[in-house]
Amino acid sequence: MLAEVGAESVEDLLAQIPASVRLDRPLNLPEGLCESELQRHVAALAERNRPRDAANFVHGGGDRVCFLGGGVYDHFVPAAVDEIAGRGEFYTAYTPYQAEASQGSLQAFFEFQTLVCRLTGFTVANASLYDGGTAAAEAALLAIRETKREGRVVVLGSVHPEYRQTLSTLLEYLPADVVTVDCPNGVTDVAAVEAALTDDTAALxxxxxxxxxNLEDAERLFAAAKAKGVISVQVFDPVTLGLLKSPAELGADIAVGEGQGLGIPMQYGGPYLGLFACREEFLRKTPGRLIGRTEDADGRECYVLALQTREQHIRRGKATSNICSNQGLLALRATVHLALLGPQGLREVADLSVRKTHYLADRLCETPGVTKAFDAPFVREVCLRVEGGARGLLGTARAAGFDLGPALSRFPAELFPAEMRAEELVLVAATERRTKQEIDLLAAALSDDPAATPLDRGEPVLAVA
Structure with missing residues (x-):
């Protein structure tokens, strides 16, 4: 190949690359392994994984019980979701660039959009984005384009820190600055937000x-944004919409969220599913792709890629986004999951998650040195303060077979106010999968008398009423 291109060595091929950006040492990699050695090595790595599935949990056994929060939750996934999403025509299908060849996928995405609109109260939803963080950043970019304000984007300090990091990364080389309003008390002061909304603010x-x-005063915040001509974006949790007002009812202009809780396993942090819905006036500026339903020349119902204003199809300067695909398989899982639940099922999942999380918070606060970090009303997740630092409590729980977290110390310190003392804070959540017995066992494991377990008192395994 070198002879064919007229080069004497591989080094000649790299001559155009400046020496300052070239690696001048071998890669920091171990020596190669033969196949049998590699299999043993990979098997040893796999054995270090601790499954979080607690379906067969026995106190002192090997399975884990998951009380993890922070945006990813251990919800029950019905078997039908795996069965339908695993069908070959869906599981191996590529992104449908040619609508006529992908009617099944297009119909599934159309139904996904419809369900997201039902959830959020809006009339427009796209066929999904990569995850909640990129969806929030795309909403900010839409707001900048729509308002033609390139001064600033205001984001609450109570927004997921990884979403804020994603937003800052995507706006780094654009004129708009990201302005964060701190929330040292677990919720944001409306007056502080109003002061941050200037005439050149594009989005809140x-x-x-x-x-x-915790629950923010969302209606007042969105009303304050509207008064300044600022586009308001709500990052929502789709499961909690079984109980709470929809983003449209609260007065938001755009709703974005993480769809992991809708039939998608926790799976090592991804891939997940970005949700995006908005008012109809933003239709042509919506990122990604939108599926439409129409009729063909013979009057038969069919589905088409109705709108995909992205760089691959139109002039770059006119593109709404460089998002070039959608999370098709995960959108399908969410569609099947929501269709199985229905409105009443979603409400029951949300209600059970809220009740169990409150019971979990009450039980854990019986542990010496553990208190609720904030006085604000909370829903399906709670932030706890552990006197002296959360690391010890997490280690004790882990040794007993329980996974809690995330600890706020895992995020960069500058993302939280100094007075919040992030090293003492940890998030915990209980979904509909958790039982009263599991919560009581966790509380017992963290108490001074771990032998006094609920099993000793003969308490049955019941959902928290």
Whole structure:
């Protein structure tokens, strides 16, 4: 190949690359392994994984019980979701660039859009984005284009820190600055937000319920944004919409969220599913792709890629986004999951998650040195303060077979106010999968007398009423 291109060595091929950006040492990699050695090595790595499935949990056994929060939750996934999403025509299908060849996928995406509109109260939803963080950033970019204000994007400090990092990354080389309004008390002061909304502000981004699980005064915040001509964006949790007002009812202009809780396993942090819905006036500026339903020349119902204003199809300067695909398989899982639940099922999942999380918070606060970090009302997740630091409590729980977190110390310190003392804070959540017995066992494991377990008192395994 070198002879064919007229080069004497591989080094000649790299001559155009400046020496300052070239690696001048071998890669920091171990020596190669033969196939049998590699299999043993990979098997040893796999054995280090601790499954979080607690379906067969026995006190002292090997399975884990998951009380993890922070935007990813251990919800029950019906078997029908795996069965339908695993069908070959869906599981191996590529992104449908040619609508006529992908009617099944297009119909599924159309139904996904319809369900997201039903959830959020809006009339427009796209066929999904990569995850909640990129969806929030795309909403900010839409607001900048729509308002033609390139001064600033205001984001609450109670928005997920990883979403804020994604937003800052995507806006780094654009004129708009990201301005964060701190929330040292677990919710944001409306007056502080009003003061931050200037005439050159394009968007206000509010997470409700917020990263700490608390309820923001969303209606007042969105009303304040509207008064200044600022586009308001709500980061929502789709499961909590079984109980709470929809983003449209609260007065938001755009709703974005993470769809992991809708039939998608926790799976090592991804891939997940970005949700995006908005008012109809933003239709042509919506990122990604939108599926439409129409009729063909013979009058038969069919589905088409109705709108995909992205760089791959139109002039770059006119593109709404560089998002070039959608999370098709995960959108299908969410569609099947929501269709199985229905409105009443979603309400029951949300209600059970809220009740169990409150019971979990009450039981854990019986542990010496553990208190609720904030006085604000919370929903399906709670932030706890552990005197002296959360690391010890997490280690004790982990040794007993329980996974809690995330600890706020895992995020960069500058993302939280100094007075919040992030090293003492930890998030915990209980979904509909958790039982009263599991919560009581966790509380017992963290108490001074771990032998006094609920099993000793003969308490049955019941959902928290």
């Amino acid at each position: 981004i509010v997470q409700h319920p917020n990263f700490f699980g």
